[in-house]
Amino acid sequence: MKICMLTSGHDIFDNRIYYKEILSLKKQFNEIYLVAPGEKDFVTEDGIIVKCFPKRKNWIDRFEPMNRMFKIAKEINADIYHAHEPDSFQVAVKLKKELGCKIIYDSHEYHPEGFAEHFKFGRSIIKKVIYLYEKHLGKQADAIISVNELLINKFKRYNNNVVMLPNYPVxxxxxxxxxxxxxxxxxxxxxxxxxxxxxxxxxxxxxxxxxxxxxxxxxxxxxxxxxxxxxxxxxxxxxxxxxxxxxxxxxxxxxxxxxxxxxxxxxxxxxxxxxxxxxxxxxxxxxxxxxxxxxxxxxxxxxxxxxxxxxxxxxxxxxxxxxxxxxxxxxxxxxxxxxxxxxxxxxxxLYNWSVCEDRLLKLYNELYK
Incomplete structure (x- = not known):
């Protein structure tokens, strides 16, 4: 199975994405890609294939980076795309429509609230708009992953396959x-x-x-x-x-x-x-x-x-x-x-990643079947 992680705003070696989720998946699956902001493509010591696109210039610069992410990710033609932000998940939704792949939305932050903080006025309206946008996308996910009960309960309102993977240490x-x-x-x-x-x-x-x-x-x-x-x-x-x-x-x-x-x-x-x-x-x-x-x-x-x-x-x-x-x-x-x-x-x-690793591998095996 070919797996592709997508991130628009996290570092390549992000603690959760790389050291926890990717290295856990590597125990069962050999072909794993990561599409992320960076300077150049390379292969990590763990054999993860990293494909890069230029970092966005500021928080509002989203369209061109996402276009580049989509082109790179489509060429990979993965079985499962695993996205870590609403905008990278938008790319995953588009990939699902074109490739027929499975897609996962991994929300480990309060995205609507965080995005609204960039604005001085109208934050409550902006937060609601982003929430509705996230909900629209989330309905199309084959699975949603999140980190605490508040977020899990939010996503369960509109998706039946929601898994909690807290940020426990390895x-x-x-x-x-x-x-x-x-x-x-x-x-x-x-x-x-x-x-x-x-x-x-x-x-x-x-x-x-x-x-x-x-x-x-x-x-x-x-x-x-x-x-x-x-x-x-x-x-x-x-x-x-x-x-x-x-x-x-x-x-x-x-x-x-x-x-x-x-x-x-x-x-x-x-x-x-x-x-x-x-x-x-x-x-x-x-x-x-x-x-x-x-x-x-x-x-x-x-x-x-x-x-x-x-x-x-x-x-x-x-x-x-x-x-x-x-x-x-x-x-x-x-x-x-x-x-x-x-x-x-x-x-x-209780608070260790091995619990989450078991859930993550189980989810992937179920999606692949």
């Missing part, structure tokens, strides 16, 4: 032996944006700046202006604090930092509805590396890190409560270790 790629350093270290992993609580963390650090702790922010800044804002804050108000912004680093190198960390931050802000109703991969990655979690006190977050406790939930808008959580774990190494161990056990029992 256990066999993670080294879980902790190597704590003498100086307590705290990390943040992911894109650096204000609504992800980065400034709140910096402000909390200022409240305890006399304590000898280390802080790592691992990931790219969303904008140059926000980067300058954060670095100016650190320079002016955290002058003697051991703090580092690493930028984007290789996927596997992230775990080298995590195994030394006392705790990891997931302090998304309540101003963004999508964040409040998400299950961030960062939480699971922290837990999988025996790292305690300092998270926003959103119900979906607390459901993950409670029973048994794998971290501390705080009001993400309150810098004092964030500072208190940092100081508590830094001065109670045994508690930080206990929370990390609890999280790891929960990942072994």
């Amino acid at each position: 256990l066999n790629e993670i080294k879980i032996e902790k190597e704590y350093e003498k100086k307590p270290m705290f990390v943040y992993i992911g894109g650096l944006r204000e609504d992800r609580g980065i400034l709140k963390i910096l402000e909390a650090i200022e409240l305890i700046k006399d304590e000898d702790y280390k802080y790592l922010f691992i990931g790219p800044f969303e904008t140059f202006d926000f980067e300058q804002k954060c670095k100016k804050f650190a320079k002016d108000r955290l002058r003697n604090v051991d703090i580092k912004f690493t930028g984007k680093i290789p996927h596997m190198q992230v775990f080298d930092y995590l195994k030394k960390a006392y705790a990891g931050f997931v302090l998304l802000q309540p101003t963004n509805w999508r964040y409040v109703n998400s299950e961030p991969i960062k939480i699971f990655e922290y837990m999988a590396t025996k790292t305690a979690v300092i998270s926003s006190n959103f119900p979906m977050f607390e459901k993950i890190i409670k029973n048994p406790d794998a971290g501390i939930s705080v009001d993400p808008t309150n810098t004092q409560t964030i500072a208190d959580a940092i100081k508590y774990l830094a001065s109670n190494h045994g508690k930080a270790k206990e929370l990390g161990e609890n999280g790891y056990k929960k990942v072994l029992e």
